[in-house]
Amino acid sequence: MALALLVSAVAVVAVAPLVGTVALPAGRVIEAIFHPAAADPLTLQIVSLRLPRVVLGLLVGAFLAVAGASFQTLLGNPLATPYTVGVAAAGSFGAFLALAWPLIGRLGPLGAVPTQAVFWSALELFLLAFLARRARWGGTALILAGVTFNFLFASGTLLVRLLADPFRLQAMDRWLMGGLDIVGWRAPATAAVMGLPALIVLLAVAPALDQLAFGDAVAHGRGVPVARLRGIVLAAGAWLTAACVAQAGPIAFVGLLVPHGVRLLVGSGHRRVLPASIVAGAAFLVAADALARTVPLLGRGAEMPVGVITALVGGPVFLLLLARRSSANRSSIGG
């Protein structure tokens, strides 16, 4: 099962650079990647646009799926997503500030939108951690605090939208749908530098997450430093999410759908779930983005935001998973 997952993921990534509003034959793309000097200029140009995009899709898909899987255990709630604790709402608020008034918030080589998004995400995480520490990091308290922050920053986002120049509204709305339409390597490089350390941290605590899934008291009894673990998972998961939102906006459903699908395939142990989520999340988002580039819904040459695709595909698939799961539960009660 895990092998099938890996093979299909590799296939998706291999095909993704070929498709888009302009389809390219595989031979010319391979030539453009490995012998750029000999390639024809148009192919080279398209590939240099698509490759960073595929890489960003890989990173964001993997990060969101791992953050979602970790948060579901941290918060003791299978419906938790990377966005439950409010870090994405904060990032969106920051992005809207930067989109409405582009003069504020550039940081060195990073654009104003990622800089502002990361700043506000980090601020939200800091406040949340402060509150959570006082409440002993309980799952319900974290969810309630997260929901509150979600409302607060959503209101802030609406306020910015209201005050902004109407000509900028379309860009803002499009950003909110989540998209991977970036140019150049800066976005994937930034996401990788931000996210990979947090990803490694979450992989390292996978066995302890298995224990946390039994509840805090059991985990303590088996030697898990529960309060420290909760702090680490919250910070690492939220930071991964911030890295994604800053570069690609709040892309929907990846962090909810992928972990649930993965658990059906490989079981619920985190040492299998987290690596499988990396592979499946990456493949799912790259495939969704390839679809976004290809579906001619908005007329020739225009693209769908990938967040719309993930939501449109992810929503029904998730409902199917839920239906399958609850029927399985019903039959097991009789047994």
Added chain:
Amino acid sequence: MSLEARGLTFAYAEGAAPAVSGIDLELNRGELMVVVGPNGSGKSTLLALLAGWRRPQTGAVLLDERPLAGLPHRERARQVAYLPQSVAPLYDLTVREVVASGRHPHRGPWGLGNGGDRAAVAEAMTATATAELASRDFASLSGGEQQRVLVASVFAQQPRWLLLDEPTASLDVHHRVAVLDVLRSAVERGSGVVLVTHDLNLAALFADRVVLLVEGRRHAMGAPAEVLVQPVLEAAYGPELIVVEHPEVPRPVVLPRSGLSR
């Protein structure tokens, strides 16, 4: 070798009445101690304190004369296992996975096991008669089977001290006695067990020592025949109990008074 409570006092909120107050205990290896008491008398809180899950406001828990709170978490868990009252795994797990999860404190980074893992899990499942359930889905088991599997996971942890909060609550008489037999044999091999239960007769039959809590205080402590006597129990539970002798062994049996006689 001992697990010791010195002057434990704990309240769940600042200014609230303490759930446990001024408790001293010393548990020895090769001893089965049963904690009984009316609802809300602080039994579960006391167990959580002994396990280091709750930190007392005053007093301390000592393991071999050293403060339990100062031990590294894994080292503590290799010595002291704790099974809280209600355990509900978030995800679907097989029985074998649940039992094997008790091995956590013995495993290395990335949860890599050592040679002893498989043997410890198999032994724990044999001792608790859960081996035939191994590949069943934990969530699909009856309440009694689930409790036996959770006890197995504690055995797989191979601790010297076992702290169990009502592990027999939803078991029928047969399985209650079976679990207690298993705990007894662990005690005979040198473990120390603290068991919280509402079942006074189980305490009477299996305990080396009974601790009776009332309103967070140690009301009585001693052999079953010393604690489970009419005047002591009456002060804790009221006058609705009578104590008789077990027909087979010289141990007390506690019965509710017949409502018909009044």
